[in-house]
Structures are given as structure tokens and as C-alpha cells.
Amino acid sequence: MTATTATTATASTATTTADDHTALHSRVIEWFGKHARDLPWRRPEAGAWGVMVSEFMLQQTPVNRVLPVYEEWLRRWPRPADLAAEAPGEAVRAWGRLGYPRRALRLHSAAAAIAERHGGEVPTDHHQLLALPGVGEYTAAAVASFAYGQRHAVLDTNVRRVFARAVTGTQFPPNATTAAERKLARMLLPEEPATAAGWAAATMELGALLCTARTPECARCPIAELCAWRRAGSPAHEGPPRRSQTYAGTDRQVRGKLLAVLREAVAPVPQSVLDRVWYDPEQRTRALTGLLTDGLAERLPDGRYRLPGAS
């Protein structure tokens, strides 16, 4: 099995690391070829813009909820300039209930920047991608890798978990991405750009489908025998528990309720209507002020509210 990927000669001082990596690469990439989901942003016709839209939507939102919204967005705004020409509030409205609606605002801003600074084409350069609003370390690498086939370490929560288990031997990665993780990801990255891009997609998919946080399906995993965490007996996570996100009763929930009213409204909404979404006037005011500050809502001269620039 593994012999097929063994190199004929290894420098005497070298460890078996290179061969180990090759074994990991071939197994995971082969598994991906067989089990990858047919997602619309992975099809060639999606283009870089499709990839970018999907990446924004997938930031903290599951694939299944993204799918219908993604389709609608690309039908409606097939190019960055199409989105840029809309009022930002329309992007927020079309975002629907994906959550974290400022992503919609940032995607709209990114589209405007692409239209103005990059001739309407999603930039291919990693540094230029990073400069776009809403594009961080992960998204820049993902777009450069998936859309343009470049060689980048793509470190999302799935990949980090796969590496933590398969290589480091822990159940979960650290809370925040560490320098050690980046270094490991670079070391594991195949030399050939196309292979590196395939590896990035494949490790993400492995984390999403088999090597999941809650109940990993090691029985189906292509690298189960190589997995450091399994070899160590699948030890339980040590250290501080990950900060759990409370939601009920927070400003976030109130913001969500306010924004839901504005999203569904066909005309600007008077204060009295917004007052009904939450019982605590102080928190209500704080939430609404926050939305205004963030540019997710605007107050008209007559005192009514609406999504920014929306009709």
C-alpha cells in the first residue's frame, strides 16, 4: 500500500517525514476524489467571484444553509460590479438569515473595491485579496487556492482539527491559530501548486465530513492508521474548555430581531415597530445604535429606519 508512494532514495540524514507526507497527501487526495461533495462553488463555472461569495457565506455558517442563498446571489449578481451597483442594504436583505450580516456589508464593499481597483476581476494576488474588506488570512488563502490554483496554506477550522489529530495527536486544535500550526501547514503543503490546492480542499472536506468535532468517523477515514491522535488512544481534550457562545438575552439577539424586521419590511419602519421586538428599552437602544454605527441600518430624516440605501 504505502510502498507504492515510497521514493527510491532518501538522503541518509533525512527522516521519514517526506515519505509520511506523501502518504498523507495521496490518501487524502484520493479519498477526496471519491467522496467530495458536488458543491456549486467547486464547479468551474463558479469562477473566482463564485468562490469568493461562497467563502464569505461559509464564514461560520454551515454549507446546507448557504446553498440556496449562494444560488440566488450569483444569479442576481453574477459579477462583482453587479453587486457593487446595488445599495448595500440590498445585500443585507438578500443575505437573509445566514447570520453575521456584516459579512454581507463587507462583501458588498469588497465588490466595490474589486470594481474600482481591480477592473472588476477578483484579484489573484494574495496580498491584494487580504486588503479587501472581510477577507482575512483564511479567505485570502482559500480564494487564491481554490479559484486560482495557487499554493497557500489554507487553515480553517476543519484543517486545523485534521492536523491537530492526524499530526499533533490532540483531539482539538488550540483556541486561536498559532504560529506552530501555520508552520506545520506550510511543511505539509505539497510543492506543486495544483497538488497543494487539491490538498487544501481535500483536508477541509475530510474535516467537514469525517474528522468532525463531535463524532469523528474514524472507521471511514483514509488516514486512520496514520493518525497520531488515534495511535495515542484518542485521548480526551486537555486544557481550558473552549469559550461557549451564549446568545439568549444578548445584544446580538436583539440586533438580530431588529434587523429581521428591517429585512422583511417593504417600507421604512417607524420606531414604534422596532420597539416591539424587545422589552428592555435600554438594550433595545443599544442594539439599534450598534446597527446604525455598523452601517447595517440607517435612520431617515423623518425618524423611520431602513436597511442602508434600500428602498
Add this chain to the structure above:
DNA sequence: CATGCGTGGCT
């Protein structure tokens, strides 16, 4: 580097 930022399905 910890925190704030939505929403809903799953165990």
C-alpha cells in the same frame, strides 16, 4: 489575544 458579532440544526 480576547471579545463581539446571528442563526439554526443536531445530539
Add this chain to the structure above:
DNA sequence: TAGCCAAGCAT
């Protein structure tokens, strides 16, 4: 049932 969790980013 009540957390836990989901392809992060900006500050």
C-alpha cells in the same frame, strides 16, 4: 434539553 458547533473577521 441545553449546549455545542458551523469554510472567520475586525478591533
